[in-house]
Amino acid sequence: MYYICCMNSEFVQNWFSQVKKGTLSYIILIILDEKEYYGYELVQEIKIHTTLEVAEGTLYPLLNRLKAEGIVDSKWVEQESGIPRKYYTLSKSGKATLTEMQKIWSALETAINKLQK
Amino acid sequence: MKRIVFTNPAAQKIYDDYIKRVTRCIRLLSADDQRDTLMEINSHIYEATNAAPPENEIEILLDTLEKLGSPEEVLQPLVAYKKAQQATRSFNPVHILQAMRLNIANGAAYVILAFFYLLSVSFCILIILKIIYPSHTGLFMQNDKFIAFGFTTELSGGLTEVLGQLFIPVVILLMGALYFLNTLLFRLLKKE
Known part of the structure; x- marks a missing residue:
């Protein structure tokens, strides 16, 4: 019967957007753990390393939230063009947060892998 | 903020219009937050x-702005969050009301908060009514039973206002308690 074998694409899409929403901050922290990035550069890094289609504008509210939580630090750096860049780095608390998130992610991954076997 | 200069006048107009929309969207924020947000969007563009x-300047700009998204949509969470931060810092009722309006879509708790604020405003109106219509405003009892707290146009037989001159201080106390509880609840919500 068709309705049994056909996947519920709406459900999958909703689930994927929830996963995306939940993992974006984790992805940002992993990227910022390497070096400091400015907003546009960070968007490009996300695009290079993941297949996530992220609305670029949504990144800034998230970065602001991470900053307010003390997870990232930011500073304006003047440029020759006269248009400064805002660089983001992982704070001390951000590094500890990332370590904790990595533990959780690994545990989740192991559990899911076990279930899928 | 330094404005980006485009060689194509049409591109310049598109850019200027977008910046105007961003400025409009963030007008409720503090001057520092407005400048910071505007500079960040400008830097991204x-x-x-x-x-x-x-x-093609126009194509590139349109593509950039499309990827950034409509300011009204993408900046809403940022404005709501920053406004909530400003409200919890300042205790200013205007900021708290604006923050509640912006965050109301984020949960039922904000609807309850909005209701409590409305109640505080109603209490304020009751004080004015007590001064103008003292016998029609107050705590009304009939045969030792609670009937109403507020304003009534009809004073049927046996209905007595029991608080008298104490009504205004009681309402002020209630307003203060509501305001304090609301702000506390608002701070707790912000911590979540």
Whole structure:
């Protein structure tokens, strides 16, 4: 019967957007753990390393939230063009947060892998 | 903030219009937050348009702005969050009301908060009514039973206002308690 074998694409899409929403901050922290990035550069890094289609504008509210939580630090750096860049780095608390998130992610991954076997 | 200059006048107009929309969207924020947000969006547009090959300014700009998204949509969470931060810092009722309006879509708790604020405003109106219509405003009892707290146009037989001159101080106390509880609840919500 068709309705049994056909996947519920709406459900999958909703689930994927929830996963995306939940993992974006984790992805940002992993990227910022390497070096400091400015907003546009960070968007490009996300695009290079993941297949996530992220609305670029949504990144800034998230970065602001991470900053307010003390997870990232930011500073304006003047440029020759006269248009400064805002660089983001992982704070001390951000590094500890990332370590904790990595533990959780690994545990989740192991559990899911076990279930899928 | 330094404005980006485009050689094509149409591109310049598109950019100026977008910046105007951003400015409109963030007008409720503090001056520092407005400047910071505007500079960040401007920096993104500049970097994105400069990273692309300089073929068609308009196409590149339109593509950049499309990827950034509509300011009204993408900046809403940022404005709501920053406004909530400003409200919890300042205790200013205007900021708290604005923050509640912006965050109301984020949960039922904000609807309850909005209701409590409305109640505080109603209490304020009751004080004015007590001064104008003292016998029609107060705590009304009939045969030792609670009937109403507020304003009534009809004073049927046996209905007595029991608080008298104490009504205004009681309402002020209630307003203060509501305001304090609301702000406390607002701070707790912000911590979540």
